[in-house]
Amino acid sequence: MPETRIILEHVGEKGSESLEFYLGHGGYEAAEKALSMNPQDIIDAVKASGLRGRGGAAFPTGLKWDFVPKDDPRPRFVVANCDEGEPGTFKDREIVEKYPHLLLEGMLIAAKAIGANRGFVYVRAEYPKAQGILRAAVAEAERHGYLGENIRGTGFSFRVQIYGGGGAYICGEETALIESLEGKRGHPRLRPPYPVSYGLYGMPTVVNNVETLSNVPFILSRGPDWYRSMGTKDSPGTKIFTVSGGVRKPGVYEFKFGDITLRELIEEYAGGVIGKLVGVIPGGLSTPILRPEELDVKLTCEDLHRAGSLLGSGAVIVVNDAVPIAAVARRSLEFLAHESCGKCTPCREGSTWLARLFREIELGKKNGRIEKINHILDGMRGKCFCPLGEGAVAVAGAFINKYGEEL
Amino acid sequence: MNEFREKIRALKAEFPVAASALIPAIHEAEARFGALTPEASAAIAEELGTKPEHVEAVASFYHLIKREGVGRFHFLVCTNLSCMICGAYDLFGWMRELLGKEPGAVTDDGLFSYEEAECIGACDMAPAVLLNGERVGPINTREKLSQLLEKLRKEAGNA
Numbered sequence: 001m002p003e004t005r006i007i008l009e010h011v012g013e014k015g016s017e018s019l020e021f022y023l024g025h026g027g028y029e030a031a032e033k034a035l036s037m038n039p040q041d042i043i044d045a046v047k048a049s050g051l052r053g054r055g056g057a058a059f060p061t062g063l064k065w066d067f068v069p070k071d072d073p074r075p076r077f078v079v080a081n082c083d084e085g086e087p088g089t090f091k092d093r094e095i096v097e098k099y100p101h102l103l104l105e106g107m108l109i110a111a112k113a114i115g116a117n118r119g120f121v122y123v124r125a126e127y128p129k130a131q132g133i134l135r136a137a138v139a140e141a142e143r144h145g146y147l148g149e150n151i152r153g154t155g156f157s158f159r160v161q162i163y164g165g166g167g168a169y170i171c172g173e174e175t176a177l178i179e180s181l182e183g184k185r186g187h188p189r190l191r192p193p194y195p196v197s198y199g200l201y202g203m204p205t206v207v208n209n210v211e212t213l214s215n216v217p218f219i220l221s222r223g224p225d226w227y228r229s230m231g232t233k234d235s236p237g238t239k240i241f242t243v244s245g246g247v248r249k250p251g252v253y254e255f256k257f258g259d260i261t262l263r264e265l266i267e268e269y270a271g272g273v274i275g276k277l278v279g280v281i282p283g284g285l286s287t288p289i290l291r292p293e294e295l296d297v298k299l300t301c302e303d304l305h306r307a308g309s310l311l312g313s314g315a316v317i318v319v320n321d322a323v324p325i326a327a328v329a330r331r332s333l334e335f336l337a338h339e340s341c342g343k344c345t346p347c348r349e350g351s352t353w354l355a356r357l358f359r360e361i362e363l364g365k366k367n368g369r370i371e372k373i374n375h376i377l378d379g380m381r382g383k384c385f386c387p388l389g390e391g392a393v394a395v396a397g398a399f400i401n402k403y404g405e406e407l
Numbered sequence: 408m409n410e411f412r413e414k415i416r417a418l419k420a421e422f423p424v425a426a427s428a429l430i431p432a433i434h435e436a437e438a439r440f441g442a443l444t445p446e447a448s449a450a451i452a453e454e455l456g457t458k459p460e461h462v463e464a465v466a467s468f469y470h471l472i473k474r475e476g477v478g479r480f481h482f483l484v485c486t487n488l489s490c491m492i493c494g495a496y497d498l499f500g501w502m503r504e505l506l507g508k509e510p511g512a513v514t515d516d517g518l519f520s521y522e523e524a525e526c527i528g529a530c531d532m533a534p535a536v537l538l539n540g541e542r543v544g545p546i547n548t549r550e551k552l553s554q555l556l557e558k559l560r561k562e563a564g565n566a
Contacts, residue, residue, distance in 0.1 A: 075423075087487040087526035118423065125471040126483075126527045128540035161421065166430055166469025169525065183429035183455075185468035201424050244489035244530030251531050285488055285526075315530075317488050331491055335525055341468075 001259040003269070004230065006238050007214050008254045011098045017133055019140045022101040028146050030220035034109040035154045042113040046216065048224035050236035054091075055081055055172065055209030056284065056312045057387075058235075058301045061216075067196040068114045068204045077205040078110045078119040078158075079181070080213055083165060083172035085124055086284035087335060088315030091240040092210035094252050096123070096130045099214075100137035104147065104160060106213030109220055111158040114206055119160045121210075122177050125167040134162045169339035173386055174207040176341065187343045188386040211240055231257030235300040239314050243270040246277075246320030255299065263295035266318055276321040278328075279402070283312020285332055286391035288398030289319070309398070326407045329399035330358040336392040347389030350380040354396050361407050370400055370407075408450060411439055415454040425455055433466055442473040470525070478513045478520035480559050483537040487526040493533035494547050499523060501549045505556060518563055519556070 005011075015021045022028070034042050047062030068076060080103060084092045096103055107119050123131045138160050142148040149157045168186045170176045175189035178200050199205025215237060219227050228236045235257035244250040248271030255265075262282055266273065279289045282297075287310040290297070297307040304311045319328050337351040353376050357369050373396060381393050399407065414435050418428040429451065436447035443466050445459070452459040466472045471483075484502060486495040502521045506514055513520045527542065529535035535544030538555075546552050 084528055085526065088489055088530055089526075090528045090530055093528050124528070125469070126524075126537060129542075163427075164431070164434055166433070166466070167471025168469050180430065181427060182424065183426035183465065185465055242530065244533060245492045250489075250533070281488070317492075317530075319488075319492060322492050322494070327491070328488060331486070331488060335487060338470075338525065 001255070001264075003254055004238050004256045004259070005254045006218055006230075007095065007099075007102065007211065007240060008252065011094055016098050017100055017137065019101060019137070019144060019146070022099070026221065027101055028105055028108075030217035031105045031108045031112075031146070032152060034112050034220050035152060035156055037112070039113050039115060042109060042220070045224050046113070046219055049215075049219045049227040050224075050233075051212065051215050051219060051227070052235065052301065053209055054211035054215075054239065054313070056086065056286075056310070058311065061208060061212055064196060064208070065110065065113050065206055067194065068206060069197055072204065074203045075118065076114050076116040077200045077203060078107050078114065078116045079174075079177065079200065079205060079207045080107055080119070080121040080210055081172060081174065081177060081207055082121055082123040082127070082130065082210045083169075083177060084127070084210070084313075085169035085172045085339075086286060086313045086315055088242060088244055088281065088284045088317040089313040090242050090244075091252060091314065093127060093130060094240075095210055095214050096121075096127075097133050100134050101141065101146075102214045102217060103134075103210050104137060104141055106208075106216040107160060108147065108151070108158055109216050110206060110208065110213060112156060114204070116206070117157050117159065119158060120163050120181060120200075121160065122163050122165060122171070122181060124171075125165045128164070131162055131164050138162065168341070169335075170341045170386075170388060173388065176386075177207060178205065185341070187341050190385075232300050232302070234302045235311075239299065239311070241265060241299065241314045241316055243316045243318065245316075245318035246274045246322055247318045248272055248274060257300045258298045258303070261296050261298055262290070262316065265299065265316060266295070270316075270318070273318055273320055274322070277318070278321055278325055279319045281315075281317040281319065283310045284315035285317065285335060286388075286395060287312040288394050289328075289402060291402050324362065325399070325403050326358070326362040329396070329403070329407065330355065330362045332395055332399070333358050333392065336388065336395070340388060340392075344383075344385035344389065346380045346383040347385065347392065350376050350384075350389065351392045354392060358396070358399075366407070370404060373400055408446065411435065411447065412450055412454055415451060419455065426457075429455060429457075429462065429465055430469075433462070433472055437473050441476045476513070479518050479563060480520075481539055482519070482521035483524035483527060484521055485524050485527045485529065485533070485535055485537075487524075489526075489530035490533040490535060493545065495534040497549075498534045498536075498546050498552065501552045505549075505553060518560065
């Protein structure tokens, strides 16, 4: 099956980051339509499309928007999550650096739908170039009346600010991101209440991933039925995959959900494996690894879930024999230990111990280590405050269960 | 410092709540002074109506906020999975060898420093670095790194 480039169609063409280019390719037409619509009709269209969050949790986007309290006088906020810290992921980078107006248009539609007049793009510290491009795009959109006060003479106002993070993986978690936006350490909040009712400054806030918001203009202009005609019942639309690691052609690929398998993506599009294939991490570092014999799985949320892993952010990391699998396991847990925010004990202590034990295994001290790891996993499982710690449990468990003898 | 204070006040005015200007103010300090210095922390605290300890507490949470000065060319060397698979540990070793310094230290001429980093989102050009915020890669041979360092030395010499 060939690629279906919806979001990426014009990404990377000459001048694609400019407003002029964007307007020349139908840009802001969906927003103009949305600005004349009843907000509930916008929400219903996104709900009907079946769009699910692309940051990793796959939560239905329209439902999230619908949860924002309706008869509530408090100001609301739209926040685009461009923290993109999941190792192996660089899809949002492609959108915001090369086609920033697509994100801004998606945010504007979301703002109209939930009645927000202020929005933020939270961009990770590692992407200063993206921050600059986004700031320029916002200024350009404001100059031409696509953002700011009284947009297109409709009376609707929406101001977007670009906010640079400080370098913390956990800030990709939406409540930690909100804390960071409030000028604090990025510790996740207890949920509920969810950000839709108690978010930024305690106000109703929708936090959506960049790729998620970038789908919205297409849903508005072409309709939910068109959107649903792509992908599967549970995973409609297209998904951007980033392939990296031990492959010949690392890069960004967009497919309809379910059109191809993980093996096809690697072998037919990413140029095949360099050296000997050892495993594939299908959705970014925090998703459980799959063995070479498990790769004939269709790329959908539901199929990867059934295969015991997750679609995550769509970041496919191909693990070959360039480094020992024990080193891959150790480095994965080292990352999670490093990025554990320290708020809850099971994650803070557990991830640190896991990293240490995997390092010992890598150094050849295997005696009793796997038993110890399993003991620590029992102490963490279901007890961590946020998905980072639970992710560490799943990731460590997969390395132990699938490669126990080979570590 | 007065200009810096003015900038903080401007940042403060951009946000619905002043506290949100804290991290942008810290970035401003890094841009002006090369790091979040104790004087900068004190100025930020005063302008935002908080304590320097709070500024430090927030800053210390974030890995990329610079608390000490770095070289004119600062390398964040990614060693996360995709870069590691493509040879990041070799690159890290060449860094140490060619610069003759441990991670975090600045070369005697003030030009270079480097540190290990988590994923920088440049997995399609692994093994990659962020060089003063710009993605560079793949740096998969010692020769490539050596040429890059030479180019930067020339750049510094011409300036």
